Amino acid sequence: MKTFIRIFVIILLTNIALSEWELRYNADNVRQFASDGNKMYIGRNNGMTIYDLNTKDSVNKNTLNSELPGNYINTLMPMPDNTILVSTNGGLAVIENGTITRDKPICTNYPDNDARDLYKDSSGDIWTFSSHKVHKYSNGVWNTYDLSDTVSYKFDLLKLFIHKDKCWALFNDNTKFETVYYYSEWNREQISIAIISDTGITKIFEKYDYPYYEGGRLDLINYNNSIILKNMNGVYIFNDTNWTKTNMLDINDTLIASWMTAMKSDNKGNIWYAITNSNNSVTHPVSFNINTGLKKEHLINEEDKTISNISVLDDSTVAVTNGKYFYFYNDTGWTRIISSDYGIPDDVNFSNVRILNGHRYIIIYNDTKLYKRSTLYCLDDRSTIPPIKTGFPYSTILQFGIDKIGKGIFEGRNSQYEQLKFESDTGFVIPGIYQTRIIKPSINGKVYYSPVAKNGSYLLTWEGNKIDTLDLGFMNEISSFIYDFDVYEDKLIALGYYEYDTDSLNTFLSIYNTSTGELLKYDKTNSQLPDFYYRTEWIMKYSMDTVPICLTVGNGMNIWITTTESLIEFNNGNMTFYELPKKDTFDPIVFSKIYFDSASNEIFASSYYDSFYFFDLATEKWDSIPKSDCGIIGWYISHKKLLDGRIWACDYTGYMYRYIGKGKFEPYNLQINGREYLNFQINDFSIDANNYLHLGTDIGLLTNKTILTGIEDNTFIDTEQIFLMPNPATDYLYIKSNILRSSIEIYSILGNKVLESEYKDRIDVSGLSAGVYFLKAGDKVYKFVKI
Structure with a gap:
């Protein structure tokens, strides 16, 4: 049997000429945008949207349909030759005349596979960095400075700061908290600083060497030949050798520089920042002139006393927003414009102002009646660049499962917009729980998932708009919980525990037949399944003794369980223990x-x-x-x-x-664009009841319906015309053929023979469980679906 499976898979795969992949994605999450005058380029965490300013057409690009080296767009830097340099988590690309290309020396010679933020110094040299390395592009040559040659502990580079002819590399010390640049689960800065010159790393500031504040934002800005540092402890000046605390940015003892608002420089020698009082009830902009030392408070007489969102535009206009008003400052003073005068309703949340091609843009952050989230809105002509909406709410997928009709349950990275949801007949629905530990499809075509909940000894699935709860027999027990579950043919097998005495727990095993509804239950009353107990220290509980961990199901419904002590083989209540x-x-x-x-x-x-x-x-x-x-x-x-x-x-x-x-x-071999692999991260993967392969990635859900079999449904193969109908089948499968056969065999997706019959033009398949099957006639194999 095993030999047959291996042979027929080889036959099918070698006959594949082209494997088709389908992508479900979401085009929200605008990170960067830039323009060359003809098109707008909108960088996201899962690719790039190119919007034609003349035709108003949009197209989404990623590493699968363009020369983008990575899908996480970090920076779009306009260059003097009207090209745009693109940094991604896969390296560099250039946009030239609307085309993305990597065929440029600055890209092909780049000595790394990750390019984070881009910076340009006063000499026109370009700096970027990856997790451990800083790179400088000067006179057509890349120079690399590897911090791991000097820093011995775990770290991740966060950003760069250019000061005169040196680069300050800020990196997170990850020995305590893992704060990283991409998709960080922690956002707790533990900053150390490496100072880099052309000759290499000249100095490293560890937390005892400079005004360090653990876990808070660190802000730097150039001040003549010195540097100003601002954090939650105050403001400091560095003059090439020493750090000195200063109150130079404070107005008085009660109005001090806010650590929450970043400092900005204009082209008139001013540093812009915000000052605040002790309870943050008063916040407004201040400009500090580095040449005269004079400070000037702004917008202090406004009705809103908390104005702190400050940006300096490329034309050196200062733009300030507070959600209701826009304030613009130039040589003639301040101009205040109410947001509704720009056609922006009160229910719209928006970003700070950016200027491109002489036009001012904002990003809309929420869905409203008029505008979709991630729409670019031009304040000057009220034009919009809406995102391409596909109806799929996930830009990235961490966990998922797909049922027999192609609907799924998904969880993405964005906790606000990509939380756990299942796909119903009317849209995406939160399934009553916010977290699941395990998602598994089954042969019957449904997807089952386990809740993270007290008294959660049940599995969930859905059909249409309805959530179904499968009671595995122990829901009435105290603190019941499912550790793990597996699927085998038409059965669900779950391992869990419940509390039977104070701090004492018993392991249970449930076997549920999805075809008949039969439920078999095992615990200490009818098996040798181990019990265990909790040891309590303060508020923490520690599991002691023989604690169940996980299970898997083997051939013949042999159930294998691991505990903290042994491997257990469980079969019909009989148990064998292995070390x-x-x-x-x-x-x-x-x-x-x-x-x-x-x-x-x-x-x-x-x-x-x-x-x-x-x-x-x-x-x-x-x-x-x-x-x-x-x-x-x-x-x-x-x-x-x-x-x-x-x-x-x-x-x-x-x-x-x-x-x-x-x-x-x-x-x-994934057979994608001539490669065996995607060239970007796969987070989760699954095969559904139709034998379709699905990949959950950082650009969305990729699906291939033929790669595992190489057979299209309802197609004639070679000159031997065998046709199966209906496909999917319910009761009978009709076979039309121009070749006589003596017998046929039907195999499950697992390779088990489930039916054998003499050849006839009608086969009764009503006794088969729902799922994907293979009909073998002679040396030919054909796929059909039983529903």
Whole structure:
């Protein structure tokens, strides 16, 4: 049987000439925008929108349909030759005459695969950086300064600051909190500073070497030959050797420089910032002239006493907003314009003002009756550049599952707009919970997910607009909870616990048949499933003794459970215990996840150590392999068992892998633009009941309907005309063929033979569960769907 599966997959894949990928995406989240006079280029975290200012047409570009090296657009820098330099999380590109290209020396010679913010110094040289390296482009040559040669601890570069002929590189010390540039879960700055000259790193300011404030914003600006630093502790001046605290920006003891508003410079020698009182009830702009030392308060007589959003436009106009009014300052003084005079209703939230092509633009931040979120709005002519709306609310996808009709449950990165939702008949709906631990599709075509909730010993699914709750038999027990669950054919198998005495808990196992509704329940009353207890220290509880961790289901409905003490084989209530591998003489290695791989007949286990572990069911032995030798090319992201019974994995570079046994993976050819891999990160992946492959990525959801089989539905193959209908089928599958066959066989998506019959033109498939099947006639294989 296994031999047949391997052979027929090889046959199908080698016949694929072109693999088609579909992308569902969202074009919100404007990060940057720039213009060359003819087109507007809008950079997002998942690509770029190019808007033609003449035809009003928009097109979205990403690494799959353009030469963008990365999808996270960091900076769009207009260049003197009317090109635009683009920095991304994959490197550099240039926009020239409306075309994105990497075929420029500044791009091809760039010595890194990540280019964050772009800066230009007074000599016209360009600076950028990646996680550990700073790069300078001067006279057509890139020079690199690697901070990891000097900094020995974990860190991530945040931004640069140009001071005279030196570059200050600000980086987060991540030994305590992991604050990173991209998609940081923490936003707690722990800043150290490296000073870089042409000869290399000349000095590093650790937190004891300068006016450090833990966790707060650090703001720098040039002040003649010195530097002003502002943070929550106050204002300081650095004069090349020493730091000195100063009140030079304060108005008096009660009105001091606000740490929350960044300092800005205009071309008239003024530093603009905001001052505030002790309770932030008064905030307004101040200009400080670096030549005369004079301070001037602005807008102090306005009705609104909290005006702090300050920007200096490219023409040196100062723009200030407060949500209701726009204030503009130039040589003639201040002009105040109410937002409704620009045609902007009161319910619109918007950004600070930017100027492009002599026109002033804002970004609209919320959906209203008149405007969509992420619309660019021109204050001068009231024109708008709306985002391309696809009806899909996710720009990035971290976790998902797709049902048999193509609707899914998704979770993205943006906690406000991309929270967990399922796709109903009428739109995307929050499913009554805000977090899920596990999402899995099943052979019956539905997607099941587990809630993170007290007394949550149930699974959820949906159909249409209705959420269905599957009680797994222990909802009435105290503090019941599901650790893990798996799917096998038409069954759901869940591992959990409930409290049966104070601080004492019992493990349970539920097996639910989705076809018949039969529920089998196991706990300590009818099995040897272990119990455990909590040890309480202050407000913390620690699980002690034999604690269940996870499960996986193997061939023949053998259920494998890991605990903190052992690996357990569970079959119809009978249990066999196996030792776990040891991390030292006494302590076993605790695995956070285990998966059974049907092809290798192995259990693959993940741990926090530098090796992958696997348990061979034939020899009943554990073995391991260093993660560096497992065959994964890029930075490993995750692995899991999919609906085909195989273990798959993905990495940071966009490779997909299938497990081949003995701890090793091999790349799976995604057949995308002539490459085997995406060239950007895959966050999650799934196979649905139709045998479609889905990838959750940082540009949206990618779907391929043919790559796993190479067979299109309802198509004739070669000259042997075999036609299956209806497809999908409910009761009977009709077969039309110009070739006589002696028999047919039907296999499940897992490769199990489920039906064998003499050849006839009508086959009764009513007894099959809903899902994808393969009909084998002679040496030919055809796919059909049972609903």
